[in-house]
Amino acid sequence: MLVWERPEPPDRPVPAPLSRERIVRAAIQLADADGLDAVSLRKVAAALDVGPMRLYGYIASKDELLDLMVDAVHAEIRPAGDGWREVLRSLAEATRQAAHHHEWFADLIGGRPQLGPHALARMEAVLAGLGGIDVSTVMPVVAAVDAYVIGTVRREIAERRAERSTGLDKRQWQATFGPYLERTFATGRYPALATLVREAPHLNADQTFETGLDFVLDGIESRVSP
The missing domain is CATH 1.10.357.10 (Tetracycline Repressor, domain 2)
Known part of the structure; x- marks a missing residue:
């Protein structure tokens, strides 16, 4: 199932709530500032103040993250x-x-x-x-x-x-x-x-x-x- 079809994990009462939208927005901010070399799941997780493993519930790979970033720009x-x-x-x-x-x-x-x-x-x-x-x-x-x-x-x-x-x-x-x-x-x-x-x-x-x-x-x- 492609990332656009795959449901997100259910909400959990944690100090730093996540969503694909928040993850993608953080990744775009990193890329806008310092280019694609600044984007990795680890760096995005650090920007969101969460552990990298939490991101894998929403995004399976960096390739999926890049696909989501490109699609977000297509909204413009x-x-x-x-x-x-x-x-x-x-x-x-x-x-x-x-x-x-x-x-x-x-x-x-x-x-x-x-x-x-x-x-x-x-x-x-x-x-x-x-x-x-x-x-x-x-x-x-x-x-x-x-x-x-x-x-x-x-x-x-x-x-x-x-x-x-x-x-x-x-x-x-x-x-x-x-x-x-x-x-x-x-x-x-x-x-x-x-x-x-x-x-x-x-x-x-x-x-x-x-x-x-x-x-x-x-x-x-x-x-x-x-």
Whole structure:
């Protein structure tokens, strides 16, 4: 029986009452503060001031805990809008926002579909908003948007982590490596790249995300519109 179906132990009159919700909330707080390396059943138990063995009545393994954490974040993703394009844009933006709020979330999404109740509710909201798209096309459409969002947020979060580990923000990094690039471009071996760096508009992360999302949605529209 999967963790979402398995009943919790009955309440007991103990100094520190437990529930899956409390356990998951504590685990998310640890992960938000210090990443997934900070999450273990022992550390979660310590945060809740209980013995680790008490958690096993609610959660059988760390993998189950991670599944529950991901599903809890899916509760923050509720796509809405009039028409399939607004729904898909809402899906993309809400997923990105959740990943920015919980950086570890980006490490766990993708791969096999999430089947927790909140993840299923998210997908139900998406599919309900795609009524104008043929059922044979729906899953590739959603997969295309998800792939774009997951790839983008992982890159953005990798940039954040690089800033923290190096102590250099984007402008400082550019200032450090700019002279090297100019010397390299001066050799004439990379004319297309030099033109891009010198002449293309330098969009911020939000602008880059929205522009790329428009490209994805425009491509979908070209295939699904009558």
